[in-house]
Amino acid sequence: MTEQFRLEPRVAPCRAACPAGIDVPRYVREIRDGDFDAALATIREKIPFAAVCGYACFHPCEAKCARRQFDEPVAIRLLKRAAADLAHTVPPPAPAAATGRKVAVIGSGPAGLTAAYYLALKGHAVEVLEAAPRAGGMLRWGIPEYRLPNEVVDREIAHIVASGVTITTNAAVSSPADLIAAGHDAAVVATGAWTPVKLGIDGEADAGVLDGIDFLKRANAGERVAIGKTVVVIGGGNTAIDAARTAIRLGAKTTLVYRRNRIAMPASAEEIAEAEEEGLDFVFQAAPVTVGPGRLSCVRLAPKDGSGRGATLVPVEGSDFVVPCDTVIVAAGQKADAAALKLKVERSGTASVDENAATSVPGVFAAGDVVSGPSTIIDAIAAGRKVAIAVDRFLGGDGSIDPPRVEPEEPAAPVGGPRRQRLASEKADPEDRAKSFSLVEDGFDAATAMREAERCLACQTHHHTVEITTDTCKACGYCGEICTMGVFGMSETFNAIGYRPAVALHPEQCIGCLKCFAVCPDFAIAVR
Missing domain, CATH: 3.50.50.60 (FAD/NAD(P)-binding domain)
Incomplete structure (x- = not known):
């Protein structure tokens, strides 16, 4: 008996792993073709912090890169940094017509500034209120310059301001409800977790x-x-x-x-x-x-x-x-201290919100570490996107926050990608860098970035079927061990010879490496 396969729509695993949903294969392809401006625009569809993530993201996308089946993942983070560093000036999209709605964002970290950016592009008047003398939140104060230079943070904030966001520093807020009472139509609490x-x-x-x-x-x-x-x-x-x-x-x-x-x-x-x-x-x-x-x-x-x-x-x-x-x-x-802003809190001190990021105070929303507790930059950005969608809908919008772009035709799939090891960035000598706050890691130049981008398998364009002859499978599990793409699992039922055979749980994730075929001692796997 042969297990019936199914072919489902394929999303590249790198993109699926990104909390913000960045179209990784697309910007990698654009870098491969030398179009760094287009790559930066693609990244900014989903995040306003292309450079910040290029320098300091913990890159969950790389942990899921299909290239791992052959050697090492594509250097996705460094390619993002290359897009930000090597592109010419790419201005933000023109904002929509003014809605007449006013939004206050409390906190200028990655969640707050992300929400502010996308809400401003929707035509709302957005003011960010920051208690510190300079904007940036944890990006500026919590990450040392040897990893994320302040000038990079400043450059990103300038892009956000260019979208129409106003930032007021030295502006501590004691209660978001007061902002609603003062005439704001909505407020977003994004004060982080500093306690x-x-x-x-x-x-x-x-x-x-x-x-x-x-x-x-x-x-x-x-x-x-x-x-x-x-x-x-x-x-x-x-x-x-x-x-x-x-x-x-x-x-x-x-x-x-x-x-x-x-x-x-x-x-x-x-x-x-x-x-x-x-x-x-x-x-x-x-x-x-x-x-x-x-x-x-x-x-x-x-x-x-x-x-x-x-x-x-x-x-x-x-x-x-x-x-x-x-x-x-x-x-x-x-930990977060949402109670300081007179919000209903969870036991951990985080703000209590519903599925739409709304707090118990009408018109007040919350996002980022003040809701989740300490998290990563990309998680905070994703939370900023979520709250921007919720606030836009609350204000009468459609919640569609991504700038419109013309989708290019998907290219033909390369045959396996070049058999080339991952290209590494240069790093300063440990003895020297231990004496200085200078940047530890050099980025890619254009030629190196393009060569590294060539390693992408464009796996979202591959469509394979996986068939398992369940009658002969003896449940050795080798297929599941050799496959990092999560294709295989074990059946809940037994076959005629007393084993729970392997099954293809997610054949849409197959990239056709044929390692499962090669390792199967029962010759029970066919990949087409």
């Missing part, structure tokens, strides 16, 4: 203990923070790694203490590796106990049950040890 999570240990309030986000904010503002010669950073996320790498650049011998192992660290693997190259020391499976003058007392941890990220860790009796240090930087996480 540090406390450890609850003795000595945490001492002068020698700094909050990670506050430390980064001061350093990014140009202040040479006095931290001494030795620093310990507590935490395992991107904020902890950024704080540690910043401390190294300020001249301190730095150690990071994390309660789990390296694999469980939520920080980007690339950032962790670069930090290690720059001299960061790690102490894993340890927890702080007390902070005292010139020292951090810790205890070793061991799993009580299991071994994964969710395993319960308990202190090991008699394993106390001391890490000498001048300063402790606590980067154990942040």
Whole structure:
């Protein structure tokens, strides 16, 4: 018996993995053809932060790239950066006719500015109110310049302002309801998650203990923070790694203490590796106990049950040890404080919203980290898009926020793509970059970007059928192990010889690499 296949519409896995839905294959194709202006316009259909994401996105698209079936994923993030860096000036689309509606956006981070951008293009009068002296939110204050230069943030904000958005800084807001009462038709709360999570240990309030986000904010503002010669950073996320790498650049011998192992660290693997190259020391499976003058007392941890990220860790009796240090930087996480804006909140402190991002206050919406808790840049941008759609509909619009463009005809599928390894960007020498806030990573020049873009398989244009002879399949599972595209699963029923055979759950994801055919010992798979 042969399992019947089905052929469904195919969306490239890179595009499906992008929270904002960027048409990755299209802009990669445009870069391949040398049209960087078109590539930038394609990216900006879905996000106003092409350069920011090109420099600092954690690129979930690459984790799903079909090219992984052959070698390494296409360098999608760096190609996005190339589009932003190498395009000529691409102005925002002309906004729609003025609607007469006024929208206030509280907070100028990626979620707030994204919402403001798309609402302005819909013809609404949008004012962004920012409590800080400069706009940018976490992009400016939370990401060091060696990863995301301030001039890149400024360039992106200038593009958003050119779309018709007004930004007012040093403008703290205590209640969005007051903005509605003052004449705004809608308000968007996008204040982020800035409140540090406390450890609850003795000595945490001492002068020698700094909050990670506050430390980064001061350093990014140009202040040479006095931290001494030795620093310990507590935490395992991107904020902890950024704080540690910043401390190294300020001249301190730095150690990071994390309660789990390296694999469980939520920080980007690339950032962790670069930090290690720059001299960061790690102490894993340890927890702080007390902070005292010139020292951090810790205890070793061991799993009580299991071994994964969710395993319960308990202190090991008699394993106390001391890490000498001048300063402790606590980067154990942040949380939102929506209650400060008089909004109904969840137990975590985030704003309570419905499926349309509306809060309990009529006319007030919320998006980004203030709703989700700390997340990534691209997730915040996606949240900004969602709230822009909801607010536009609330104001009488159709919720269609993407600028109109003429869709080009899909090109013919290349035959497998060139068998060329992924092209790498140049990075500064670790010893040199540890002494400077200069950019660590060089981008691609035009020729390199075009060559890397050629590696794209244009997999959304491939249409394969996958057939499995279920009568002969002995459920070895090799097909599922060799396929990174998620094509295969196991049947819920048994075949005549007593096995639960493999089935093609998602044949529309097949790219025709034939690895499943080659690995099947039962010759039960056919790909056409």
